[in-house]
Amino acid sequence: MSVAIASAASLMLSCGEQSCTFVVMASQTLISSLLFCIFADRPPTKFASGRSLYRPESRCCGFCSTREETGSFGARGRNRGGRSTRAAEHRAYECVQRLDQSKAERMTMAGRLNGKSSIVTGAATGIGEAIAHKFAREGAKVIVAGLPTDPVEDVVHAIRARGGVAEPFLGDVADEVDAQACIALAIDAFGRLDILINHAGVFPEIAECQDHSVEMFDYIVRNNVRSAFLMTKFALPHLKPARGVVISTGSEAGEMGEPTAAPYGGSKGFLHAFMRGVAYEQGKHGVRALCVCPGPIDTAWTHKETGPMNEQMEKQTLAGTVLGRRGTPEEMANVFAFAASDEASFVTGALIFADGGTTIAKGGPGEMVPSFVREQPKPTLDLRHSHDGLKGKPVENRMH
Numbered sequence: 001m002s003v004a005i006a007s008a009a010s011l012m013l014s015c016g017e018q019s020c021t022f023v024v025m026a027s028q029t030l031i032s033s034l035l036f037c038i039f040a041d042r043p044p045t046k047f048a049s050g051r052s053l054y055r056p057e058s059r060c061c062g063f064c065s066t067r068e069e070t071g072s073f074g075a076r077g078r079n080r081g082g083r084s085t086r087a088a089e090h091r092a093y094e095c096v097q098r099l100d101q102s103k104a105e106r107m108t109m110a111g112r113l114n115g116k117s118s119i120v121t122g123a124a125t126g127i128g129e130a131i132a133h134k135f136a137r138e139g140a141k142v143i144v145a146g147l148p149t150d151p152v153e154d155v156v157h158a159i160r161a162r163g164g165v166a167e168p169f170l171g172d173v174a175d176e177v178d179a180q181a182c183i184a185l186a187i188d189a190f191g192r193l194d195i196l197i198n199h200a201g202v203f204p205e206i207a208e209c210q211d212h213s214v215e216m217f218d219y220i221v222r223n224n225v226r227s228a229f230l231m232t233k234f235a236l237p238h239l240k241p242a243r244g245v246v247i248s249t250g251s252e253a254g255e256m257g258e259p260t261a262a263p264y265g266g267s268k269g270f271l272h273a274f275m276r277g278v279a280y281e282q283g284k285h286g287v288r289a290l291c292v293c294p295g296p297i298d299t300a301w302t303h304k305e306t307g308p309m310n311e312q313m314e315k316q317t318l319a320g321t322v323l324g325r326r327g328t329p330e331e332m333a334n335v336f337a338f339a340a341s342d343e344a345s346f347v348t349g350a351l352i353f354a355d356g357g358t359t360i361a362k363g364g365p366g367e368m369v370p371s372f373v374r375e376q377p378k379p380t381l382d383l384r385h386s387h388d389g390l391k392g393k394p395v396e397n398r399m400h
């Protein structure tokens with residue numbers, strides 16, 4: 001894009017981390033109007049001189065992406081281009097830019113969730129533990145919500161030990177009173193709510209439908225469906241003024257036919273449709289809603305020793321991924337962090353599949369993947385409870 005612009009305007013442009021070199025070859029008026037029009041994403045701003053300048057949201061100009069580069073650009077523009085009016089234009093840009101400073105800084109600084117208040121349910125183990133740590137590292141304040149038997153306090157302690165801000169919530173978010181109390185804690189502790197992550201869920205049984213217990217069906221609906229509905233319902237009045245986001249954890253199983261896990265897949269299919277409906281109706285308030293949909297992840301659920309899968313299902317599950325391996329909790333947390341951030345401001349009603357290609361593949365592509373490709377990336381989060389999630393829960397494999 002910038003190459004085309006440069007040739008059209010006869011520009012030579014070089015833009016690096018710290019500096020911006022700009023040589024003007026054609027008339028300044030032509031260049032200014034061309035560049036501002038091309039990079040504009042807002043209506044023109046009128047200055048005292050009567051000039052109309054477009055102001056991109058997080059750039060000092062079309063070519064620079066940070067405020068620091070503005071000074072560098074201005075100085076070089078004056079020295080090399082010898083155009084004092086250009087320097088003046090850029091000083092004017094800087095003035096206008098200050099209006100957007102906090103948003104621009106949020107998007108360019110390391111903490112992409114700086115200052116945001118968040119609730120993560122199911123945050124004490126597995127993927128949820130990784131989301132809680134990742135959010136805290138990205139600058140969010142986190143309510144770590146889990147069942148009273150989950151290692152919630154331990155995760156909160158670990159986040160605080162690294163300088164993060166976290167508060168524990170011990171309760172059952174599928175219970176109306178507890179769900180309201182969880183939201184109230186976020187408001188009491190942090191004064192607002194920007195992000196709700198409906199991540200709590202259960203996967204208790206592997207069995208074909210005729211053999212699946214009614215008891216475990218109810219258990220799935222309660223913890224996967226009712227929990228997300230209640231939390232969303234009680235969070236929305238607070239998400240509206242914050243123009244916040246609600247993200248539910250969907251699944252590849254909510255998209256594909258999953259033998260021996262049809263009720264679980266059905267509960268995730270509900271969440272996919274539920275988030276789309278919420279996205280539609282809440283869009284008018286600036287609230288986003290979407291699902292992140294993992295494939296097989298390296299938690300208790302996908303290991304035959306710690307979850308309901310038998311050996312055959314475990315093998316098939318991994319073979320079904322294009323990358324031939326489980327994803328890591330941290331790889332999922334990275335996707336949640338993006339989806340919750342302002343960088344995803346145009347992403348709503350979406351199902352973001354982070355599934356190693358499971359939903360686009362047929363057959364067993366994972367079996368053809370060489371072992372060096374199957375290696376998981378090295379973790380950067382210090383997770384202690386990745387495989388603890390099913391401890392103390394009713395877990396059954398009926399496929400013997």
Ligand SMILES: NC(=O)c1ccc[n+]([C@@H]2O[C@H](COP(=O)([O-])OP(=O)(O)OC[C@H]3O[C@@H](n4cnc5c(N)ncnc54)[C@H](O)[C@@H]3O)[C@@H](O)[C@H]2O)c1
Pocket residue numbers: 121122123124125126127128145146147150171172173174175199200201202222223227249250251252293294295296297298299300301302386388389390
């Ligand atoms: N692991 C996978 O392969 C996989 C794949 C797709 C989707 N998911 C989804 O990711 C989420 C977590 O999976 P995980 O593998 O990290 O499992 P996990 O068991 O480690 O985490 C789930 C957590 O939710 C908590 N929880 C359940 N019901 C709750 C309730 N009513 N109130 C409060 N806390 C509750 C559990 O105690 C547990 O700590 C689930 O929503 C699941 O459907 C997982």
